[in-house]
Amino acid sequence: MSRDITIPGAFIVLEGLDGAGTTTQCALLTDWCERQGYHTIATREPTDGPWGKQARAALKGETELSPLALAFTFMADRAHHIAHLAQQATDQTVIVSDRYLFSYLAYQQIDAAKPLSWFVETAKPLPLPDLTIYVDVSPERCVARLQMGRAHVERFERLGTLQKVYAAYQTVFTAYDGQHSTLMIDGDQPIEIVHGLIIDAVEAMLAKRASSSE
């Protein structure tokens, strides 16, 4: 099956467990891209759109969604989001997204207890990013960070669940090996060091894109 939508510009995604630091790193990367003069779109999933709000309510336990219903809610949110991004972006745009497909493939694989191949099939119409960076932080460290920052615990934020999602992420990166640029970085380092590693990877990807379009 061919991918139904293409995204103009450079599409960068940060992935990781809850608490890995993707919100922090997306903000720093967005600032960096803007300072470099790129037209930058910062975005995240779940989005603030109708399905994203449904998903967030379910994550907080405010509404009840079965694992399969939540999986389709994330996918509806993503399909809506990606169509919107395709309209907003131009060849010169850099899109920085906090989570995308690999979150679905890792978290829903665990939550909905279906094989990865099932999720990969449903993901086929959607474009792959130019670069997916996994911010690698152990589940134990993530839970410790989350406990410091928040009073409430969301659907996937327990140690046992994050341990399973951590292993699932590895299977996802292996399954997509060679299909687009992916990178795993050690996220258990000071924020500025992690940011530097992300910038190195983004600069290399942007330089490669620029030279291939000459």
Ligand SMILES: Nc1ncnc2c1ncn2[C@@H]1O[C@H](COP(=O)(O)OP(=O)(O)O)[C@@H](O)[C@H]1O
């Ligand atoms: N490299 C880091 N080292 C220590 N703490 C961090 C680091 N990156 C983020 N944090 C802290 O961990 C918590 C979760 O970070 P956040 O960026 O919100 O993670 P996520 O969006 O992946 O859940 C926040 O309190 C943040 O300040």
Ligand SMILES: Cc1cn([C@H]2C[C@H](O)[C@@H](COP(=O)(O)OP(=O)(O)O)O2)c(=O)[nH]c1=O
């Ligand atoms: C995008 C996406 C997120 N998720 C989960 C991962 C996280 O547990 C949660 C989003 O939380 P997170 O990205 O940590 O958002 P915030 O920083 O606002 O709390 O949603 C999925 O299960 N599937 C998906 O497709």
